[in-house]
Amino acid sequence: MMRGNIPLHARVASDMKAIVYSETGDPSVLQLVDRPVLEPGPDEVRVRIVVSGVNPTDWKSRRGAAPGQALPFDDVVPGQDGAGIVEAIGTGVQHVSVGDRVWLALAAYQRASGGTSQEHAVLPAERVFALPAHASFDQGASLGVPAITAYRALTVAEDGPDRLHPTALADTVVLVAGGAGAVGHAAIQLARWAGATVITTVSGPVKAALATAAGAQHVLTYTDPGIDIVSQIRQIAPDGVDIIVEVAPAQNAELDLAVIRNRGSIAVYANNGGDLMTLDVRRNFSLNVRYQFVLLYTVGIDAIQSAAQAINVALGDGALAVGEDSGLPLHRFDLAHTPDAHALVESGAVGKVLIDVAAE
Incomplete structure (x- = not known):
């Protein structure tokens, strides 16, 4: 040129x-x-x-x-x-x-x-x-770190797709912890683009508005007094959640176990709220729960490039907008x-x- x-x-x-x-x-x-x-x-x-x-x-x-x-x-x-x-x-x-x-x-x-x-x-x-x-x-x-992390978290489920496209997560319920963060925002957008029902948890009304703008159909504020998050999630997903995109595993371990379905997957990409988590071995056994930890630096270039290809398709479909109007x-x-x-x-x-x- x-x-x-x-x-x-x-x-x-x-x-x-x-x-x-x-x-x-x-x-x-x-x-x-x-x-x-x-x-x-x-x-x-x-x-x-x-x-x-x-x-x-x-x-x-x-x-x-x-x-x-x-x-x-x-x-x-x-x-x-x-x-x-x-x-x-x-x-x-x-x-x-x-x-x-x-x-x-x-x-x-x-x-x-x-x-x-x-x-x-x-x-x-x-x-x-x-x-x-x-x-x-x-x-x-x-894109980069947030979008590829979100993509990886949505493609590690045992019963789920290993590549996202507009119908890949049809009939799938995804719970995004912290939907107002950069990774949470990308996870909401990519899950919606792939056809999922998206639930997200946030800490207040400002973040709730952003998660809604990103496309989450169900936004739950866990700081609301008297709210029973588990009950609300179970009303939306009576059989349990298929995939959890988790930012705070130490704080949310009990909640995640209470709402995950049999053979469901919990993808952990951060340690907000603590470095150590306690798991109930027997209850996880009974549900065949899969925990997948996600760190891009060591996931391998093939996974990075596969995610980037699908992310570009999502971009082409208008699924990854940024700015306050997009959450x-x-x-x-x-x-x-x-x-x-x-x-x-x-x-x-x-x-x-x-x-x-x-x-x-």
């Missing part, structure tokens, strides 16, 4: 702005620096980042186990998710071309300089996915204010935090 007689992949400044940290700690360890723009090697792609997404995994990696903890590299560019435009490709890359709009997943995983908190990122081609023409960069930057408010920062973006995510803000890195 040519612009003004100059190949697009050559229209890159000799240096760029990037966010890096060289030690673990609070958001103040994030620094804005100038760095050279790198050329992609074999099976790599360089992307001009337009929008970067910030996830809890980003601030948890930045904090580490303790302030000052040694890093695997001298410094790290954070940001697992993002969207932008392909600038250059290395040898062996065939599924994207220079000029393509793309979204990224696990950009910073095991890489010092692959993260999306920079103007130009070089990362493995297998983590770069075409962004459908009508989808926005905001949507692309909001996921957006909070925006520029690259220089990445520390503020991290702090907002770390504070537990509801919605999706995005960093505007470059103009489209």
Whole structure:
């Protein structure tokens, strides 16, 4: 692709702005620096980042186990998710071309300089996915960790599908714990797109409105005085819930066991509320319950790519909208204010935090 007689992949400044940290700690360890723009090697792609997404995994990696903890590299560019435009490709890359709009997943995983908190990122081609023409960069930057995690959680059931499509979850009841979070939001959208009946639990009316906007048919507020969540779920699903997408297994273990059906699956993707959970072995035995823990970093690239393909189909069907009207408010920062973006995510803000890195 040519612009003004100059190949697009050559229209890159000799240096760029990037966010890096060289030690673990609070958001103040994030620094804005100038760095050279790198050329992609074999099976790599360089992307001009337009929008970067910030996830809890980003601030948890930045904090580490303790302030000052040694890093695997001298410094790290954070940001697992993002969207932008392909600038250059290395040898062996065939599924994207220079000029393509793309979204990224696990950009910073095991890489010092692959993260999306920079103007130009070089990362493995297998983590770069075409962004459908009508989808926005905001949507692309909001996929990655949340959408792939949600997809994985919805495709691990023993009696369920291993690939989602518009009728894959017909006659299936899905319970999403914490439907106002980014993963919960994506799980609601993908489950509805796949034909499921979706129940979600939230902590208050503001989050209830967001979960409803995302598409959940049944939104239950567990903080309402006198409410019997188990009874309400059982009224909706007398035979029990087929799949639970669980964000707080320690807190919800008893509830989950009370509503899961025989041979149902509980997909755990976070440890909100505690690291240790207690399970009633005999009752789980009797129901043949399956627990599936979900962590994208170690799930394998085949699972990531399979999820991305189906997610793109869902995008094409209009199933993964973002913004407050779709149940996921957006909070925006520029690259220089990445520390503020991290702090907002770390504070537990509801919605999706995005960093505007470059103009489209």
